[in-house]
Amino acid sequence: xxxxxxxxxxxxxxxxxxxxxxxxxxxxxxxxxxxxxxxxxxxxxxxxxxxxxxxxxxxxxxxxxxxxxxxxxxxxxxxxxxxxxxxxxxxxxxxxxxxxxxxxxxxxxxxxxxxxxxxxxxxxxxxxxxxxxxxxxxxxxxxxxxxxxxxxxxxxxxxxxxxxxxxxxxxxxxxxxxxxxxxxxxxxxxxxxxxxxxxxxxxxxxxxxxxxxxxxxxxxxxxxxxxxxxxxxxxxxxxxxxxxxxxxxxxxxxxxxxxxxxxxxxxxxxxxxxxxxxxxxxxxxxxxxxxxxxxxxxxxxxxxxxxxxxxxxxxxx
Amino acid sequence: xxxxxxxxxxxxxxxxxxxxxxxxxxxxxxxxxxxxxxxxxxxxxxxxxxxxxxxxxxxxxxxxxxxxxxxxxxxxxxxxxxxxxxxxxxxxxxxxxxxxxxxxxxxxxxxxxxxxxxxxxxxxxxxxxxxxxxxxxxxxxxxxxxxxxxxxxxxxxxxxxxxxxxxxxxxxxxxxxxxxxxxxxxxxxxxxxxxxxxxxxxxxxxxxxxxxxxxxxxxxxxxxxxxxxxxxxxxxxxxxxx
Ligand code: SF4
Ligand code: SF4
Numbered sequence: 001x002x003x004x005x006x007x008x009x010x011x012x013x014x015x016x017x018x019x020x021x022x023x024x025x026x027x028x029x030x031x032x033x034x035x036x037x038x039x040x041x042x043x044x045x046x047x048x049x050x051x052x053x054x055x056x057x058x059x060x061x062x063x064x065x066x067x068x069x070x071x072x073x074x075x076x077x078x079x080x081x082x083x084x085x086x087x088x089x090x091x092x093x094x095x096x097x098x099x100x101x102x103x104x105x106x107x108x109x110x111x112x113x114x115x116x117x118x119x120x121x122x123x124x125x126x127x128x129x130x131x132x133x134x135x136x137x138x139x140x141x142x143x144x145x146x147x148x149x150x151x152x153x154x155x156x157x158x159x160x161x162x163x164x165x166x167x168x169x170x171x172x173x174x175x176x177x178x179x180x181x182x183x184x185x186x187x188x189x190x191x192x193x194x195x196x197x198x199x200x201x202x203x204x205x206x207x208x209x210x211x212x213x214x215x216x217x218x219x220x221x222x223x224x225x226x227x228x229x230x231x232x233x234x235x236x237x238x239x240x241x242x243x244x245x246x247x248x249x250x251x252x253x254x255x256x257x258x259x260x261x262x263x264x265x266x267x268x269x270x271x272x273x274x275x276x277x278x279x280x281x282x283x284x285x286x287x288x289x290x291x292x293x294x295x296x297x298x299x300x301x302x303x304x305x306x307x308x309x310x311x312x313x314x315x316x317x
Numbered sequence: 318x319x320x321x322x323x324x325x326x327x328x329x330x331x332x333x334x335x336x337x338x339x340x341x342x343x344x345x346x347x348x349x350x351x352x353x354x355x356x357x358x359x360x361x362x363x364x365x366x367x368x369x370x371x372x373x374x375x376x377x378x379x380x381x382x383x384x385x386x387x388x389x390x391x392x393x394x395x396x397x398x399x400x401x402x403x404x405x406x407x408x409x410x411x412x413x414x415x416x417x418x419x420x421x422x423x424x425x426x427x428x429x430x431x432x433x434x435x436x437x438x439x440x441x442x443x444x445x446x447x448x449x450x451x452x453x454x455x456x457x458x459x460x461x462x463x464x465x466x467x468x469x470x471x472x473x474x475x476x477x478x479x480x481x482x483x484x485x486x487x488x489x490x491x492x493x494x495x496x497x498x499x500x501x502x503x504x505x506x507x508x509x510x511x512x513x514x515x516x517x518x519x520x521x522x523x524x525x526x527x528x529x530x531x532x533x534x535x536x537x538x539x540x541x542x543x544x545x546x547x548x549x550x551x552x553x554x555x556x557x558x559x
Contacts, residue, residue, distance in 0.1 A: 001431070068425020068445025075422055076403035085428050086403035139401070142434050142508050213434070213505050215373075219386050220502045220516055223375045229383070232337065232369035235361035238439040242430065308505065309436030312371060312388060 003302035009062035012294045017055030018126040019163015024048035025119040038177040042106045049103035088132035095125040130156045145305045150200040157193035165287045172280035183275045194264045218311040228315040245303035262293025320414035322485045322513035324492045329479035332385030336471035340368040343470035365439045367450035390437035390450035391512030398429040420446045
């Protein structure tokens with residue numbers, strides 16, 4: 001597939017936003033049930049929630065660039081019975097609304113159970129949104145690289161990892177008492193997603209070896225030697241632009257190498273240094289580098305998919 | 318239930334692209350507005366077509382054969398492109414099974430094209446909506462056309478008549494009997510989309526001809542032929558024209 005930057009930014013930005021919200025609420029929740037005992041100014045939750053909302057809004061804005069007719073985007077909420085994309089279109093603003101309520105409740109200085117209840121609803125909404133985003137890809141059964149529960153698991157874990165790293169950096173500036181909690185969560189999520197993403201990479205590698213759909217099934221001629229001689233066009237079309245990444249195998253490999261380094265080891269080293277030295281700048285650097293890595297990861301996520309329609313577009317003439 | 322579809326005889330298709338051009342001509346002239354055709358005379362012409370004819374070579378040289386392969390939306394019975402559409406712009410008509418896009422509702426998110434395994438949908442970069450074969454829905458019901466012309470433009474155009482059109486749910490239709498009797502098959506059946514369009518497979522045609530059938534015994538040419546006979550032994554009968 002041809003990776004679209006609008007969708008890359010949409011999925012990575014809302015991932016950070018969702019993870020950050022969960023982090024901020026985790027802090028409040030842990031305080032409430034007594035796991036932590038930290039003096040917190042409501043501003044900590046308010047700013048954390050607002051920053052998360054900015055990430056969400058950034059993702060939402062990016063998604064509009066993907067549409068041919070953004071002015072009709074409201075229509076996309078209508079098919080929630082069948083379409084995961086439609087469900088995402090509902091879940092995203094719904095989560096943002098709940099998050100806004102959460103911020104507002106803190107601003108109005110509501111007492112604990114109210115904010116906790118809103119927060120729990122918010123967490124449910126975040127996971128609903130994660131699942132919708134993941135299912136958009138995982139539900140396309142013949143795009144086999146995506147059609148796996150790992151797709152959803154990775155979306156959730158990447159969001160949590162990047163959100164918690166951001167929360168670590170944020171609290172290092174705003175309320176250092178949370179730094180260790182956020183930091184260790186962030187490390188744990190990053191380690192787990194390293195495992196699950198590696199699993200999906202090796203799964204996809206194996207898929208290549210035994211394709212289910214071939215040129216033979218595509219044209220119904222089961223000879224062992226079937227070669228395309230012409231695709232009925234010379235100058236390319238939507239079919240050749242949308243479904244091919246247009247880069248070399250080498251480029252793809254390099255992209256994988258880049259994200260495997262930028263998303264996992266580099267931020268982990270920076271986190272380790274930042275956590276032990278209590279240096280907020282190192283923690284922020286960890287976030288920025290991981291985010292850049294996530295852009296590469298998402299690029300690869302799209303590019304690695306071999307769409308069955310490509311079987312019809314192997315040779316120009 | 319009716320399910321309109323095309324049945325394409327790969328034995329008959331000669332790869333002339335007449336269906337491609339007549340499809341484009343009809344569908345670029347309709348109510349929905351023109352189909353893009355960028356740099357038609359430039360180095361990289363590109364545009365939207367609902368139908369394309371591709372060519373495949375089967376076998377190993379020198380024992381190869383050519384298959385010309387027209388490809389358009391297959392109007393799948395279990396169309397994967399329809400449920401994924403977030404706006405409801407993509408839909409399958411109950412009355413005749415045609416899969417259509419409502420260009421006024423489409424937001425151009427391209428998700429349906431990802432869900433179609435056949436690459437049958439093409440995005441219109443000018444109108445910013447998804448386009449695809451309509452089975453000439455604006456032709457086949459047109460009461461102003463003579464009944465024999467109420468067929469998709471490609472079917473009308475095909476010079477050797479490789480394209481059949483009809484209801485595959487009606488067991489007595491021309492298309493149903495063609496599928497039944499000539500081994501009609503679907504594309505990528507393993508994906509479970511149940512395409513409505515079918516293809517009739519290539520088969521070897523052999524007509525047994527005996528040598529004496531090549532020469533007519535009473536060929537009029539024989540009258541003018543100079544007989545090759547032995548001068549010495551020739552009689553009148555031998556040299557007479559008969
Ligand atoms: S061929 Fe593609 S566009 Fe047409 S009905 Fe099937 S899945 Fe949908
Ligand atoms: S491009 Fe249009 S028809 Fe296709 S899924 Fe999006 S809104 Fe539906």
